[in-house]
Amino acid sequence: MNILALDLGTSSVRGLVLDTDARPLPGALARRKVSLVVHDDGTGTLDGPGYLACLAECLDELAAGGHLRDVSLVATSAQWHSVVPVGADDAPLGPVLTWLDTRPEVPAGVPGPADPADFHRRTGTWWHRCYWSVRLPWLRAQAGGRIARFVGLAEYVLGELLGRVPMSVSQASGTGLLDLRTLDWDAEACALAGSDAGELPELAPYGWRGRLRPTYAWRWPQLADVPWAGPVGDGAASNVGSGCVEPGRVAVTVGTSAAVRLVQRVPAGQAMPPLPEQLWRYRVDHEHVVTGAAYSSGGNLFAWANRELRLPEGAELDVALARVSHERGMPVNVRFGGDRPPGMAPAGSGALGGLSFGTTAVEILAGLMRGLCDLVADDLVTLESTVDEPVEVVLGGGAVAASRWWRTTFAAALAPRPVWYGRNPEVGASGAALVAMDRLGDASRLAAIVRTDDTASPS
Numbered sequence: 001m002n003i004l005a006l007d008l009g010t011s012s013v014r015g016l017v018l019d020t021d022a023r024p025l026p027g028a029l030a031r032r033k034v035s036l037v038v039h040d041d042g043t044g045t046l047d048g049p050g051y052l053a054c055l056a057e058c059l060d061e062l063a064a065g066g067h068l069r070d071v072s073l074v075a076t077s078a079q080w081h082s083v084v085p086v087g088a089d090d091a092p093l094g095p096v097l098t099w100l101d102t103r104p105e106v107p108a109g110v111p112g113p114a115d116p117a118d119f120h121r122r123t124g125t126w127w128h129r130c131y132w133s134v135r136l137p138w139l140r141a142q143a144g145g146r147i148a149r150f151v152g153l154a155e156y157v158l159g160e161l162l163g164r165v166p167m168s169v170s171q172a173s174g175t176g177l178l179d180l181r182t183l184d185w186d187a188e189a190c191a192l193a194g195s196d197a198g199e200l201p202e203l204a205p206y207g208w209r210g211r212l213r214p215t216y217a218w219r220w221p222q223l224a225d226v227p228w229a230g231p232v233g234d235g236a237a238s239n240v241g242s243g244c245v246e247p248g249r250v251a252v253t254v255g256t257s258a259a260v261r262l263v264q265r266v267p268a269g270q271a272m273p274p275l276p277e278q279l280w281r282y283r284v285d286h287e288h289v290v291t292g293a294a295y296s297s298g299g300n301l302f303a304w305a306n307r308e309l310r311l312p313e314g315a316e317l318d319v320a321l322a323r324v325s326h327e328r329g330m331p332v333n334v335r336f337g338g339d340r341p342p343g344m345a346p347a348g349s350g351a352l353g354g355l356s357f358g359t360t361a362v363e364i365l366a367g368l369m370r371g372l373c374d375l376v377a378d379d380l381v382t383l384e385s386t387v388d389e390p391v392e393v394v395l396g397g398g399a400v401a402a403s404r405w406w407r408t409t410f411a412a413a414l415a416p417r418p419v420w421y422g423r424n425p426e427v428g429a430s431g432a433a434l435v436a437m438d439r440l441g442d443a444s445r446l447a448a449i450v451r452t453d454d455t456a457s458p459s
Contacts, residue, residue: 001072003436004062004223005429006055008078008154009234010036010098011256011300013051015058016426017067021446022241022433024426028067030058037095042338042347044100048084048092048156055157059220068222075229075436077237077428078154080174080282081130085139085147086156090164093143096153097135099257100296102338102347104129104138113188121272122179123186124281124289128341131176133192140194149199154231162210167201168230170435173282180283183268204230206286229436234428235294236284239263241431242396242422243447245288245440247387252376252410253427254298254399257340260376261292262383262391263440276382278342285435291386293379296337297350299399301368304336309361317362321405324366326412330354332371369406373413380414394449396422411452420449 003022007014017028032054037045062068081099084092097104106112112127113119125131129138136150151159151167152175158165172178172185177193177200179186185200209227211217217224232240235253239261244251250262264273266289273291275281281291305311312320335343336350352364384391393414400407400421411419424430424447434443 002070003433004068004071004074004226005426005433006074006076007234007426007429008055008076008157008231009256010079010100013054013058014426014429015055015062016429017062017071018430018433021442022430022437022439023446024424024430025067028062028065030061032057036098036100038100040348042102044098044102044337045095046098046153048096048153051096051153052157052160063220063222068220071222071226073229073433073436074223074226075429075432076154076158076231077234077432078152078171078231080171080233080235082153083132083135083139083150083175084153084156085143085150087146088148090159092156093146094139096156097139099130099340100337102129104135106134107137110192112192117277119188120277121275122181123176123189124173124180124275125176126342127192128176130341133176133189136193136195147199149201150195151201155201158210158228158231161212161216162228163213165210166204166208166230168204168208168232169283169286170233170236171231172201172203174233178283180281180289181269181272183286232284232432232435233282235259235261235292236263236282236290237428237431237435238396239290239431240284240434240440240443241424241427241429241447242394243444243449244394245443248389248391249444250380250383250391250393252393252395253397254372254395254406255397256299257294257296258298258372258376259292259294260380260383261290262387263288263290274386276385278379278382280341284440288440292383294340295334295372295375296340297334297372298397300337301334301372302365302399302403305361305365305368309364311361311365318405320362321366324363324405326370326409328374329363329370330359330367332367334368334371334375366405369403370409370413373410376410377413390417392418392420394420394422394447395452396424396427398425401425407452419452421452423448423450
């Protein structure tokens with residue numbers, strides 16, 4: 001059977017068809033860039049209807065190319081933390097707040113969790129602007145009381161295609177309102193959010209499947225009877241697609257943003273492993289958790305430098321970067337978009353130091369790329385403290401796929417650990433498919449990883 005995998009990203013939406021081992025089929029990929037609205041005040045939003053239109057165009061393209069004929073399952077990887085208020089008719093009442101939006105603030109006069117450490121242990125999160133416990137009160141203040149309920153980007157998009165859909169435990173864990181052990185909404189977190197169950201999505205049971213609405217079944221008849229699995233958080237999906245599904249193998253993924261994560265098997269109802277205070281924890285599915293740290297910067301560092309610094313292009317840039325050392329260089333702060341939780345640095349916190357009249361644009365780019373490597377290296381030490389065995393690292397994501405220099409620099413920063421590179425640039429889509437097929441046990445075997453100094457083309 002083939003699997004249609006949807007990747008609901010921040011900078012693009014993609015649809016691709018995979019084989020039964022979750023490997024992309026040649027030519028069966030459709031991609032549309034989406035318009036992320038970013039402002040210096042911390043805005044980071046997407047237009048929901050526009051995003052849905054881009055996804056529909058991807059499906060139209062795949063259908064026109066004959067790629068949907070043998071699809072028997074639809075899987076979805078979707079960004080965590082997004083939220084959009086909707087009215088009684090399920091129409092959005094504003095833009096979608098993405099993980100990048102740093103405007104929400106803790107309400108004045110509200111004391112917060114009674115026991116912050118226990119709150120962190122239960123939910124894997126903090127009382128932080130990235131999570132719904134802070135975002136929902138802020139959105140209410142912006143909307144003026146017209147809100148019927150709140151959904152994430154995935155629930156909005158799939159709700160339009162399938163009818164009102166429940167929220168997967170993976171997506172729910174990214175809201176910061178889920179008790180990771182009981183797999184139910186956490187009472188204290190919901191109280192902080194000022195929400196009851198009626199304002200929140202229904203939680204999807206194990207094995208939930210959806211079907212297209214008649215209108216869309218007519219548009220894509222090849223998918224009319226095909227089941228749709230619940231979405232998987234993009235970070236969790238990337239770990240699975242990278243083959244990192246056991247504690248001894250850590251994934252470092254660099255797309256628009258970046259993260260370092262490990263997966264452990266912890267079925268629902270079982271006690272959680274220890275969680276260091278600076279790391280988050282979410283759900284992959286009903287049987288597994290993912291623990292790690294994330295950063296607002298990743299491939300967007302290169303995008304900024306490429307836009308503003310008049311970098312050389314293509315092979316010329318590769319040659320120029322090859323002349324720059326992989327060792328620690330200029331002092332930098334890569335938090336251009338602010339901090340991901342638990343950090344609180346606002347958007348606009350990026351900084352470059354040690355510049356001279358002889359500093360080149362390529363050296364600035366290299367300094368930014370190395371700065372991210374150093375952040376990951378520091379948090380990897382903390383992540384390693386949660387397991388009782390040496391770890392190896394697998395690099396993945398479109399940004400490291402595009403830059404051999406970045407892969408080599410990560411290997412230098414993370415030494416002496418073994419560092420591998422995942423050749424599949426669509427690890428999120430592949431991971432979501434494996435979760436949907438309940439094949440996490442096969443992920444390590446199916447991941448196409450090579451040494452970071454391998455010279456073969458990643459494509």
